[in-house]
Amino acid sequence: MATTVSAWGAPAGKAPLEKMQIERRELGEHDIYIDVKYAGICHSDIHTVRDEWGPANYPLVPGHEIAGVVSAVGNGVTLHQVGDLVGVGCFVDSCRECAACREGDQQYCEKGMVGTYNATHYSGEVAQGGYAQGHVVDENYALKIPASLPLDKAAPLLCAGITVYSPLKHWNAGPGKRVAVVGMGGLGHMAVKIAAAMGADVTVLSQSLSKLEDGLRFGAKEFYATSDPETFTTLAGSFDMIINTVAANIDINATLSLVKRNGSLVLVGAPENPDTYSAFSLIGGRKSLAGSMIGGIEETQEMLDFCAEHNITPEIEVISAESINEAYDRVVASDVRYRFVIDAATI
Numbered sequence: 001m002a003t004t005v006s007a008w009g010a011p012a013g014k015a016p017l018e019k020m021q022i023e024r025r026e027l028g029e030h031d032i033y034i035d036v037k038y039a040g041i042c043h044s045d046i047h048t049v050r051d052e053w054g055p056a057n058y059p060l061v062p063g064h065e066i067a068g069v070v071s072a073v074g075n076g077v078t079l080h081q082v083g084d085l086v087g088v089g090c091f092v093d094s095c096r097e098c099a100a101c102r103e104g105d106q107q108y109c110e111k112g113m114v115g116t117y118n119a120t121h122y123s124g125e126v127a128q129g130g131y132a133q134g135h136v137v138d139e140n141y142a143l144k145i146p147a148s149l150p151l152d153k154a155a156p157l158l159c160a161g162i163t164v165y166s167p168l169k170h171w172n173a174g175p176g177k178r179v180a181v182v183g184m185g186g187l188g189h190m191a192v193k194i195a196a197a198m199g200a201d202v203t204v205l206s207q208s209l210s211k212l213e214d215g216l217r218f219g220a221k222e223f224y225a226t227s228d229p230e231t232f233t234t235l236a237g238s239f240d241m242i243i244n245t246v247a248a249n250i251d252i253n254a255t256l257s258l259v260k261r262n263g264s265l266v267l268v269g270a271p272e273n274p275d276t277y278s279a280f281s282l283i284g285g286r287k288s289l290a291g292s293m294i295g296g297i298e299e300t301q302e303m304l305d306f307c308a309e310h311n312i313t314p315e316i317e318v319i320s321a322e323s324i325n326e327a328y329d330r331v332v333a334s335d336v337r338y339r340f341v342i343d344a345a346t347i
Contacts, residue, residue, distance in 0.1 A: 002026050003033070006347050007132035008321050009061035013051040016325045019347070022061055022128050024136045029076035032139050034086060036347075038318070039130040040065030040156040041340040043186065043247045044270070046328050048118050052272045056118045063130030064090040064116040067145060067155040068344070077139045085145040087304070089158035090294050092116050092127060092141045104296040131324070133347050143301050146308035153313035156186065156339040157304060159294065160314060164191035164243060165303040166295035167266045168198060171241045175199040180239045180258065181220070183246035184211050186331075187268060189338040190314055191243050192218040194303075197310040203239070205231070205258075214315075214337070226250075232257060237285070245269050252277035256287055264288040314339045320346035 002023045010017050027033060045062035047053045066088040070080050080086060094101050094109035101109050114121050117129030145154045164187055173179050179200040181191045188204070195202045196219025203222040204215040215223045224231040235258045242259055244250060247269045256265055256277065264287065267275075282289060295303065307313065315338045319327055327340040 003134060003136075005132050005134040007061045007128065008324055008342075008347055009059050009128070009131065010049045011059050013056065013058060017049065017131070017328075019321070020059060020061070022132060024134055025125060027072060027074045027136060028138075029074045030139050031074045031136050032070050032077055032080050032086070032142060033072040034066070034068040034088070034135045034137065034142070035071045036066055036068040036130055036133055036135050036344040038067045038152045038155040038344060039063040039132075039342045040159065041324070041327055041331065041342065042159050043331055044159070045129075046331060047247070047270070047272065049328075053270075057126065060118055061128040061131050062117050063132070063342075064088070065155045065158045065160070065341075066116070066130035066135055067151040067158070068135065073139070079139045080142060080144070085147065085151060087143045087145050087154060087158045088116060088130065088135060088137050088141065089143065089162060089300055090116055092137050093121060104298045106296045107294045131321070131342060131347065133344055141297060143297070143304055146304060148308045148311075149304065149313065152318055152341050152343075153316055154304070155341050156190075156314040156316065157307055158300070160186045160190050160339060161194070161307060162295040162300045162303050163187055163268050163293070164245065165194050165306070166299055167243055167268060167292035168195050168200075169299070170292065171264055171266060173198050173200040173241060177201065177240045178203070178238060180205050180235075180242040182226075182242060182244040182250065182255065183269065184215055184338075185245065185334065186314070186336070186339045187245035189214070189218055191245055192220050193312045194306075196220065197306070197312055203235070205242075211337075237261070239263055241266065243268060247271055249273055249275055252289070253281045256281040256289065259285065259287045261285040261287070264290050267291045268293070316341045318343050322346065
């Protein structure tokens with residue numbers, strides 16, 4: 001039997017989020033039921049709810065940074081048991097057969113991964129996200145949260161953490177590598193912490209120096225304001241890798257000028273409007289302009305274990321569900337240090 005749960009979602013495009021009731025499917029053989037304890041707020045939630053990435057399917061319950069406790073399991077479940085601490089990230093299924101899925105890159109599934117919200121399951125079921133008191137997911141798409149990670153702080157790792165961990169690992173951030181992080185918001189502050197833990201020499205590139213003290217505390221060795229033209233002269237050709245975490249358009253050509261020969265500028269933030277750049281910004285130094293999107297299930301588990309091992313957690317502000325709409329406005333205004341997390345008990 002399907003289960004009705006309380007949730008917060010948008011009834012229509014650009015409408016404020018409100019309390020509503022949604023149905024979670026009956027447990028299948030390989031499904032688990034999660035009592036959601038915390039759900040992080042990602043800027044992607046805001047873009048989607050506000051129709052900034054194209055028309056969405058309403059009513060829409062966002063949320064793909066989900067942390068909770070398993071309270072029921074299907075008859076065939078072997079990976080999790082009642083009482084386990086688990087998380088759900090940005091997708092809840094994939095075809096499991098294509099080359100990407102077989103190689104552990106389910107996020108790049110050739111059939112198309114099933115997003116945690118604003119998506120449709122292969123069965124036709126509408127996927128609703130984690131701003132809810134309960135969630136049903138296939139056991140293969142739930143992650144084990146190490147006991148040393150508090151659930152409220154573990155939630156943002158399911159998107160913000162893996163979104164930066166995956167490219168930092170792929171582009172070999174580590175000892176001897178100089179890495180710059182553009183923006184120090186929800187994604188950026190995690191990029192600083194994780195890159196530093198990997199052994200890289202980390203620099204923050206932020207609009208101003210207002211977060212200088214935080215950046216150094218998180219592990220950065222240097223911090224520069226991109227609003228100062230001298231920054232681009234001082235740091236020209238300095239970095240093996242730059243990871244751009246902001247969800248707004250930046251000057252791609254100016255940022256590429258800071259990349260070393262053979263280095264890479266990797267985009268993980270997705271702005272509302274297309275970016276532009278000159279091919280000459282790449283040709284002149286055999287530079288790469290690349291992108292990266294979250295990580296597969298195995299890599300996400302690796303990230304959680306890495307964060308537990310190195311005691312890496314996001315800086316969070318726990319809020320009640322009644323404050324979600326205010327929190328959305330504050331995220332857009334960059335008025336959060338550094339991630340809002342919803343207490344699901346208030347939903």
